[in-house]
Amino acid sequence: MATYRAALIGAGIIARNHLDALGQLQELTASAVADTDELKGRQVASEYGITHYPDYKEMVIKERPDIVIIALPHHLHEACAVWCAEQGCHLLLEKPMALNVSECNAILEAVASSRVNLMVGHTQHYWPANLQAKELIRSGKLGKLIAIHDTRHLFYYGDSRPSWFFDKDKAGGGILMNLGAHSIDKIQWLTGSRVKSVKASLTYEGRIGDVEGSGCIFLQTTSNVTAVIIQSGYEGVAKDETELIFSNGMAKLISAKGLWVSKGGQYEQVKPIVKEDPFVLQFKDLLRAIQCDQDPDSSGVYARSVIAALEAVYHSDEKGVEISVEPK
Numbered sequence: 001m002a003t004y005r006a007a008l009i010g011a012g013i014i015a016r017n018h019l020d021a022l023g024q025l026q027e028l029t030a031s032a033v034a035d036t037d038e039l040k041g042r043q044v045a046s047e048y049g050i051t052h053y054p055d056y057k058e059m060v061i062k063e064r065p066d067i068v069i070i071a072l073p074h075h076l077h078e079a080c081a082v083w084c085a086e087q088g089c090h091l092l093l094e095k096p097m098a099l100n101v102s103e104c105n106a107i108l109e110a111v112a113s114s115r116v117n118l119m120v121g122h123t124q125h126y127w128p129a130n131l132q133a134k135e136l137i138r139s140g141k142l143g144k145l146i147a148i149h150d151t152r153h154l155f156y157y158g159d160s161r162p163s164w165f166f167d168k169d170k171a172g173g174g175i176l177m178n179l180g181a182h183s184i185d186k187i188q189w190l191t192g193s194r195v196k197s198v199k200a201s202l203t204y205e206g207r208i209g210d211v212e213g214s215g216c217i218f219l220q221t222t223s224n225v226t227a228v229i230i231q232s233g234y235e236g237v238a239k240d241e242t243e244l245i246f247s248n249g250m251a252k253l254i255s256a257k258g259l260w261v262s263k264g265g266q267y268e269q270v271k272p273i274v275k276e277d278p279f280v281l282q283f284k285d286l287l288r289a290i291q292c293d294q295d296p297d298s299s300g301v302y303a304r305s306v307i308a309a310l311e312a313v314y315h316s317d318e319k320g321v322e323i324s325v326e327p328k
């Protein structure tokens with residue numbers, strides 16, 4: 001069995017999810033982590049028994065990993081992904097793919113000319129309850145899917161959030177760029193279609209930074225399912241729910257918790273399925289793609305469609321009109 005060596009770039013909040021998942025897969029070994037923050041980098045390296053490098057280029061040149069996992073602030077995704085692709089590394093690039101469509105195109109070009117594989121970390125595809133919801137839609141048991149109502153409330157301004165998340169130049173946006181990317185991905189993936197148009201209204205009432213703290217989005221998909229996304233990062237009650245409205249019933253999806261179904265009465269929980277950690281499933285998908293020389297489920301071209309929809313969201317808010325998302 002071939003073993004692939006993986007190296008991580010960015011030892012921040014999401015780093016341990018990737019390293020824990022790597023530890024569960026025989027075909028993958030973690031060799032090193034790069035982070036400019038020596039304290040964080042060394043801490044993660046010592047926890048997982050791997051080498052720390054302050055400079056990711058030095059790490060890639062010395063370690064020659066087969067795969068790099070890029071878990072950096074959003075404004076660094078493009079340059080790092082392009083450079084690592086040019087070094088011949090396959091990429092697991094964290095969501096959102098990049099700050100805008102033009103950066104996504106640069107990454108796609110580098111990946112194509114270096115003939116490496118690129119997966120973008122849209123982890124929504126791997127949560128067990130999400131997989132159950134996708135199967136429910138496919139089965140037609142509740143009839144035709146008509147609309148989706150996705151709500152996310154999460155206090156966004158806590159002290160533990162790194163400051164770059166509040167800087168538009170570095171994050172590309174606020175709660176919608178970060179968590180809205182998950183919602184748009186979830187809607188596209190569940191419906192097997194793409195966002196066709198958006199009308200969005202955002203607010204900028206956060207205590208720090210220049211990014212939006214909330215947003216309401218009405219969107220239409222190429223499958224003619226309409227959706228509403230409401231997200232708020234202001235103080236309140238935390239909520240992460242996706243309601244699916246069908247012609248013969250409804251379903252309520254809480255990604256990390258479960259799926260509930262109503263055929264007219266109260267919601268009843270669907271028996272949960274036992275699945276592996278989403279980050280393990282994500283690596284398995286990447287491995288399959290590398291071994292079969294195919295695009296993974298969450299390919300670069302797919303992930304660019306999420307960024308195109310997000311670009312349209314900011315554009316719609318600025319102009320106050322509905323914006324079409326150009327098909328690529």
Ligand SMILES: NC(=O)c1ccc[n+]([C@@H]2O[C@H](COP(=O)([O-])OP(=O)(O)OC[C@H]3O[C@@H](n4cnc5c(N)ncnc54)[C@H](O)[C@@H]3O)[C@@H](O)[C@H]2O)c1
Binds near residue numbers: 009070071072095178
């Ligand atoms: N898939 C998910 O569910 C999920 C969850 C959380 C975060 N994310 C994504 O993961 C990425 C990282 O987010 P995070 O929350 O871990 O951020 P973070 O700020 O905690 O981590 C980023 C790390 O990158 C390091 N860094 C900055 N510049 C660097 C450079 N030039 N070279 C090497 N290291 C550098 C920082 O010191 C920091 O430790 C983002 O794209 C984010 O949206 C995804």
